[in-house]
Amino acid sequence: MEPSAPTHQAFFDFLTELYTHRLPFNRVLGLAVASLSADMARLTFDMQPDLIGNPVQQTLHGGVISAVLDATGGLTATAGMADRLGAIPAERLAEAVARVGTIDLRIDYLRPGRGRTFTATGRVMRAGKRVAVTRMELHNAEAVLIAVGTGTYMVGT
Amino acid sequence: MEPSAPTHQAFFDFLTELYTHRLPFNRVLGLAVASLSADMARLTFDMQPDLIGNPVQQTLHGGVISAVLDATGGLTATAGMADRLGAIPAERLAEAVARVGTIDLRIDYLRPGRGRTFTATGRVMRAGKRVAVTRMELHNAEAVLIAVGTGTYMVGT
Amino acid sequence: MEPSAPTHQAFFDFLTELYTHRLPFNRVLGLAVASLSADMARLTFDMQPDLIGNPVQQTLHGGVISAVLDATGGLTATAGMADRLGAIPAERLAEAVARVGTIDLRIDYLRPGRGRTFTATGRVMRAGKRVAVTRMELHNAEAVLIAVGTGTYMVGT
Amino acid sequence: MEPSAPTHQAFFDFLTELYTHRLPFNRVLGLAVASLSADMARLTFDMQPDLIGNPVQQTLHGGVISAVLDATGGLTATAGMADRLGAIPAERLAEAVARVGTIDLRIDYLRPGRGRTFTATGRVMRAGKRVAVTRMELHNAEAVLIAVGTGTYMVGT
Numbered sequence: 295m296e297p298s299a300p301t302h303q304a305f306f307d308f309l310t311e312l313y314t315h316r317l318p319f320n321r322v323l324g325l326a327v328a329s330l331s332a333d334m335a336r337l338t339f340d341m342q343p344d345l346i347g348n349p350v351q352q353t354l355h356g357g358v359i360s361a362v363l364d365a366t367g368g369l370t371a372t373a374g375m376a377d378r379l380g381a382i383p384a385e386r387l388a389e390a391v392a393r394v395g396t397i398d399l400r401i402d403y404l405r406p407g408r409g410r411t412f413t414a415t416g417r418v419m420r421a422g423k424r425v426a427v428t429r430m431e432l433h434n435a436e437a438v439l440i441a442v443g444t445g446t447y448m449v450g451t
Numbered sequence: 452m453e454p455s456a457p458t459h460q461a462f463f464d465f466l467t468e469l470y471t472h473r474l475p476f477n478r479v480l481g482l483a484v485a486s487l488s489a490d491m492a493r494l495t496f497d498m499q500p501d502l503i504g505n506p507v508q509q510t511l512h513g514g515v516i517s518a519v520l521d522a523t524g525g526l527t528a529t530a531g532m533a534d535r536l537g538a539i540p541a542e543r544l545a546e547a548v549a550r551v552g553t554i555d556l557r558i559d560y561l562r563p564g565r566g567r568t569f570t571a572t573g574r575v576m577r578a579g580k581r582v583a584v585t586r587m588e589l590h591n592a593e594a595v596l597i598a599v600g601t602g603t604y605m606v607g608t
Numbered sequence: 609m610e611p612s613a614p615t616h617q618a619f620f621d622f623l624t625e626l627y628t629h630r631l632p633f634n635r636v637l638g639l640a641v642a643s644l645s646a647d648m649a650r651l652t653f654d655m656q657p658d659l660i661g662n663p664v665q666q667t668l669h670g671g672v673i674s675a676v677l678d679a680t681g682g683l684t685a686t687a688g689m690a691d692r693l694g695a696i697p698a699e700r701l702a703e704a705v706a707r708v709g710t711i712d713l714r715i716d717y718l719r720p721g722r723g724r725t726f727t728a729t730g731r732v733m734r735a736g737k738r739v740a741v742t743r744m745e746l747h748n749a750e751a752v753l754i755a756v757g758t759g760t761y762m763v764g765t
Numbered sequence: 766m767e768p769s770a771p772t773h774q775a776f777f778d779f780l781t782e783l784y785t786h787r788l789p790f791n792r793v794l795g796l797a798v799a800s801l802s803a804d805m806a807r808l809t810f811d812m813q814p815d816l817i818g819n820p821v822q823q824t825l826h827g828g829v830i831s832a833v834l835d836a837t838g839g840l841t842a843t844a845g846m847a848d849r850l851g852a853i854p855a856e857r858l859a860e861a862v863a864r865v866g867t868i869d870l871r872i873d874y875l876r877p878g879r880g881r882t883f884t885a886t887g888r889v890m891r892a893g894k895r896v897a898v899t900r901m902e903l904h905n906a907e908a909v910l911i912a913v914g915t916g917t918y919m920v921g922t
Contacts, residue, residue, distance in 0.1 A: 348474075350546060360521055362514065398917055399556075400557045400871065403554060446868055559917070584711075584712075632826075635815075636815050669788065674831035675826065675831055710872075717866065720866075
């Protein structure tokens with residue numbers, strides 16, 4: 295028997311609910327958590343008229359891309375704290391998670407943000423006690439790589 | 452008499468109208484152009500419930516900050532093309548401006564995004580023929596420096 | 609028969625010779641090109657007393673790491689121009705290659721730079737006509753990932 | 766009477782000696798600390814044949830620029846810890862200072878690195894308990910701005 299797995303699943307479920315439904319700006323972006331583990335996060339969202347930055351080309355606003363990749367990196371870094379946060383009672387989780395913050399973010403815009411649905415993936419590069427580093431990618435449904443990013447997050451507890 | 456100033460003013464007016472009213476995601480952010488010249492741009496926006504990322508602390512979403520600073524850098528870089536674009540007829544300006552794109556962006560989150568109104572300022576560091584580099588800052592109304600950023604933009608015509 | 613392959617090999621040989629023997633600061637770093645193709649570069653170097661930044665821990669200077677990863681990204685981006693530069697006569701190659709320049713660079717320092725030999729790998733993320741983006745990694749001989757980086761390079765001809 | 770000032774001066778003198786004479790790779794770069802305080806550092810170095818990256822244009826290697834700006838940011842961040850480290854006995858300072866490390870670094874290369882002498886300046890943007898953020902600039906003797914950078918440093922004690 296491995297008692298920690300169910301605990302971690304509750305932690306991941308909490309984060310999925312939080313990122314999909316509770317963070318106001320994530321709702322503006324239409325983000326939904328598609329999968330989540332201690333070293334990887336995947337989120338999806340659909341094109342909407344509100345998310346357009348370039349009305350001539352009908353492509354995603356660069357700020358939507360940076361916002362999605364920041365959220366993806368933050369979720370990835372938080373999920374990477376499962377061993378430390380997985381056993382915290384639900385009523386105190388929101389407060390613990392709210393202490394995670396982005397230190398800095400770099401986004402590289404590789405190709406225009408065209409498509410109907412998009413998938414953002416984050417992976418942990420370094421999971422330190424105080425600082426986590428993640429790399430993120432954004433693809434459209436045709437698997438075109440639209441942007442990559444790197445984020446550094448404060449994860450001290 | 453200096454004939455280029457009025458032409459440039461029409462160009463800056465076009466960009467002010469475009470960034471404040473025509474770009475859908477800029478409207479979501481509530482961005483308004485406060486001042487604009489060939490080497491500097493200033494935008495303002497107000498806190499709104501939709502822009503919150505941290506419901507515990509009631510602070511701006513990190514993605515709002517990156518989106519605002521990307522828009523600020525892009526406007527700064529585009530305004531920096533006034534000598535090349537200032538004389539283009541209005542009906543072709545939208546297309547010319549739509550070719551400006553972010554290559555990459557770095558955001559440093561220095562302090563929590565607290566406040567009622569915010570001001571983003573962009574300055575040109577390098578105005579090349581093909582690539583422009585800008586630095587951006589975000590302050591709240593109490594002059595607290597919330598975030599800084601650096602952006603690289605494709606400005607070839 | 610595929611005539612371009614030998615031409616490209618001569619181009620890669622030229623770059624290998626240039627990066628290993630002709631660039632003074634690369635010699636200070638002790639860089640040697642281990643393999644090179646149109647979408648990947650691999651360089652190696654050995655620990656030397658001169659490359660130490662932290663005398664207490666006997667680890668690589670952060671600036672050595674950034675310098676190696678910049679050189680790796682630059683070589684990767686240049687090799688990615690093989691289709692355009694592969695047919696240029698040898699006597700004009702040095703000048704063409706000298707026009708490639710770093711626009712910007714991000715380095716993430718993940719773990720201390722410990723080891724006797726190190727391998728830096730670069731991969732092309734975007735090979736545009738004017739701008740190329742590469743991602744780089746630095747490992748030691750025990751396959752520990754010491755640092756990652758992203759570089760943007762001017763590759764217009 | 767202000768007793769802390771002399772203590773801090775001893776701390777700044779220690780750092781000046783360390784960065785100018787004790788760090789092997791800083792000696793390769795020829796770095797000398799010109800001035801140092803709790804919120805600013807200034808270093809100088811001279812062009813040398815070993816520091817050339819582009820033999821056609823006789824300009825600084827991009828890796829020299831990144832290395833110098835990383836060293837400048839690290840010194841700036843360390844000097845910013847004067848209130849915490851200024852009173853540590855000299856024999857334990859080296860160990861305390863060795864724990865400062867770069868988390869990540871961004872360099873923007875604005876203009877070719879031409880000149881005989883160069884000055885790098887670092888300023889503290891954020892001096893947190895665990896993480897410090899600095900911005901750096903590199904000028905030549907003609908006051909041409911060659912590069913700017915931003916660094917994030919681990920400064921927990």
